[in-house]
Amino acid sequence: MSLQVLLLEDDPSKKIKLLKFLQESSDFIERIDTAICTDDAERFLCEHTYDLFIVDIVVPKSLAGEKHERNSIALLESLDERATSANVPRFILPISSSLELSDLAHGYFIGRPWGILPYNDTDDNALKSIQKVAAFISSQSHISVLPKCDVLIITALIDPEFTAIEALPLAWGAYEPLDEQHLMRRGTFQTAGITKEVVAVFCLRMGPVQAAILTTKCLVLLNPKLVIMGGICAGLPGKTEIGDVVAADVSWDWQSGKFVDSAGEDAFQIAPHQLDIGESLRSPLILFKKDNQFWQSFAMDAVQHKTTIPKLVIGPMATGSSVLADERITARIKLQQHKNVVGLDMETYGVYAAVQSCAPHITVISLKAVCDKGDLQKNDDFQEYAASVSARAISHFLTNYSDRLL
Numbered sequence: 001m002s003l004q005v006l007l008l009e010d011d012p013s014k015k016i017k018l019l020k021f022l023q024e025s026s027d028f029i030e031r032i033d034t035a036i037c038t039d040d041a042e043r044f045l046c047e048h049t050y051d052l053f054i055v056d057i058v059v060p061k062s063l064a065g066e067k068h069e070r071n072s073i074a075l076l077e078s079l080d081e082r083a084t085s086a087n088v089p090r091f092i093l094p095i096s097s098s099l100e101l102s103d104l105a106h107g108y109f110i111g112r113p114w115g116i117l118p119y120n121d122t123d124d125n126a127l128k129s130i131q132k133v134a135a136f137i138s139s140q141s142h143i144s145v146l147p148k149c150d151v152l153i154i155t156a157l158i159d160p161e162f163t164a165i166e167a168l169p170l171a172w173g174a175y176e177p178l179d180e181q182h183l184m185r186r187g188t189f190q191t192a193g194i195t196k197e198v199v200a201v202f203c204l205r206m207g208p209v210q211a212a213i214l215t216t217k218c219l220v221l222l223n224p225k226l227v228i229m230g231g232i233c234a235g236l237p238g239k240t241e242i243g244d245v246v247a248a249d250v251s252w253d254w255q256s257g258k259f260v261d262s263a264g265e266d267a268f269q270i271a272p273h274q275l276d277i278g279e280s281l282r283s284p285l286i287l288f289k290k291d292n293q294f295w296q297s298f299a300m301d302a303v304q305h306k307t308t309i310p311k312l313v314i315g316p317m318a319t320g321s322s323v324l325a326d327e328r329i330t331a332r333i334k335l336q337q338h339k340n341v342v343g344l345d346m347e348t349y350g351v352y353a354a355v356q357s358c359a360p361h362i363t364v365i366s367l368k369a370v371c372d373k374g375d376l377q378k379n380d381d382f383q384e385y386a387a388s389v390s391a392r393a394i395s396h397f398l399t400n401y402s403d404r405l406l
Contacts, residue, residue, distance in 0.1 A: 002030035003051040003138055006044050006089065010036040010059045010067065014097070014121070018054070021127045028138035037062050038075040045079070045087055051137055053089035054130065057096040057105055057116060069105040076108075091137050091180070095119045095126065106159075111204045113181045115158055128174035129183075136177040146178070149186070150196040150406050151398060152224035154215060155203070156347050160384045161231035162202040164391035170198060179217060189395070192403035199224070207321045208253065208350030215354035219362065225406050227355055227364040230394050232386045233317070233345035235370030236330065242382050243302065243310035245393045246343035247285050248317030248366040250276045251352050254333050254344075255320045274316075275352040281365055284401040285314055294396050298389065305382065310369065310389050315342035317366060319349030330373075343368065363405050367394050 005022060009015040015034060022032050033048065035041035037060045045053075061071040072094070079088050094109060097119040109116050114133075119126040155161035166172060170187035178184040184201045199222055203210040215227065233246055240246065252272040288294075289312040302309045316338045333341060348366040355364040371386035 003028055003134055004031045004049065005029055005052045005054065005134070006033045006035065006041065006048075006050045007054045008035045008038070008041045008059060008072070009054070009056045011056070011097075014056075014119070017121075018127070018130070021131070022134075028134060036060075037065060038071045039063075041075060042078075045089070049087050050089040051091065052134060053092045055092060055094045057094055057101065057109075058098050069102055073105065073108050091133070093117060093130065093133055095130075097121065110157070113204075114177070114183050115202075115204070117175060117183070125174040129176060132174060132176035146221050147186075148197070148223045149199040150225050151189075151198040151402070152215075152218050152222060152227045153198060153200040153394060154211065154218070154227065154229055154347075154351060155200075155231045156206045156211065157231075158202045160387040161390070162200065164384075164387035165200050165230060165394070167388070168391055168395045170395065172200075178221065182214060182217070189398050191399055191406065194403070196398075196402075196406055198398070203347070206346050208319055208347055208353075209321070211347035211350035212354040215351045216358055219354065219358045223359075225362060226402060227351065227362060228394055228397075229348055229351045229364075229366035229368065230387075230390045231345075231347075231368050232371040232383055232390065233343045233348075233368040234330070234372050235313075236342050236344070237373050239315070239342040240313050240370045241310075242305070242307040242370055242372075243298065243386060243389050244313050244370045245310060245390060246317055246366070246368055246370065247288075247312055247314045248277070248343065248348050248352075248368075249282070249285075249314055250274050250316040250338070251319055251349040251366065252316075252338075253320060253349050254318040275349065275356055277352075277365055278363055280405060281363060284397070284405065285312070285365075288312055288397055288401050289314060291396070291400070298392075301385065301389075305385050307382075310393075312393070313342050316340055317343040317345060317348045317368075319345055319347065321346060343370065367397065369393070 022029055033044050035044055039062050055072055057069055057072050058067050059072055060067050095117045117129055153165055170189050172185050172187040175183045184199050187198045188195050203214050252274040256272055295311055298310050318333050318341050355362050369386035369390035371382040
């Protein structure tokens with residue numbers, strides 16, 4: 001299937017590079033139109049039907065206008081409002097080379113298909129990603145089969161969690177479509193002298209539902225042998241410190257139950273469905289916990305962040321669809337649901353439930369690092385640090401302790 005493509009890009013050098021690359025992909029691209037402002041793009045969209053609309057996020061509205069994110073967002077919102085129109089592009093791929101996108105842009109693109117594709121002039125990964133997206137769209141007229149992988153790494157959001165995974169030395173390839181909603185990256189690592197394939201993905205939104213949906217898709221399309229949830233979580237005071245990695249050996253939905261009338265007062269009766277990891281994981285996790293050389297490698301980072309050296313904490317993780325910043329709720333979960341709970345997050349139970357329902361033979365583990373204590377002092381100060389600790393822990397676990405699991 002040959003594609004009709006519209007490119008919205010105002011930077012001359014980037015436009016020339018993108019245009020040349022797209023023209024060289026003539027085996028599945030038939031027509032390419034270019035716009036340098038959203039008014040120009042709107043005119044093309046009214047006159048033609050496109051299979052792919054590549055949108056630079058920071059562009060002007062008119063030829064002499066100011067470049068701003070709100071211009072591209074306004075255009076995309078107008079396309080959403082006329083979604084049933086024949087002239088709305090089949091697929092939209094937002095791209096950006098800006099490292100300082102506003103909260104407005106990040107908030108708008110969370111949950112949208114494919115999010116924002118990072119563009120970097122120093123390498124060709126973005127160009128390769130665009131080519132893979134175009135090839136994916138071209139192949140939609142027939143069933144395409146994705147190559148399988150050995151390990152799936154999933155995070156809640158692209159930043160800071162997936163960004164930390166991308167920083168790992170795992171020979172990452174360009175972004176490519178998993179399906180019409182999600183992007184993924186393929187990489188490799190070695191364990192016991194054998195090269196293994198890894199795929200990393202991120203959810204479009206936080207929460208157990210999104211995590212379960214994405215995990216299920218990946219299980220069906222990629223058939224991994226090991227699933228690892230990475231990223232950040234809250235830790236229980238007295239059980240964990242900032243930077244500690246929680247290996248969730250049990251997880252459940254702490255909001256699962258029934259609201260009842262108890263003597264005229266609202267009451268909640270918890271009905272948790274607890275899922276635990278397989279026995280095959282316990283020995284590798286214990287060995288990982290005792291790997292003092294690895295954990296000591298964080299000493300300088302711990303000093304910089306004025307916290308203790310991270311460690312592996314193996315224990316229960318409670319999952320809910322709400323962000324917790326109230327120590328009373330945290331204490332209630334510990335008192336009423338599991339006295340040994342060590343961590344709280346929004347995705348682990350969803351990932352575990354998807355694996356158990358779709359492919360119970362697949363090994364799954366969550367290795368999230370603590371970034372706050374789920375209390376009034378909750379803030380974002382340690383999120384980037386915790387995401388980095390989680391990512392490095394996942395990489396070390398794969399390289400040194402996953403051979404028997406694969």
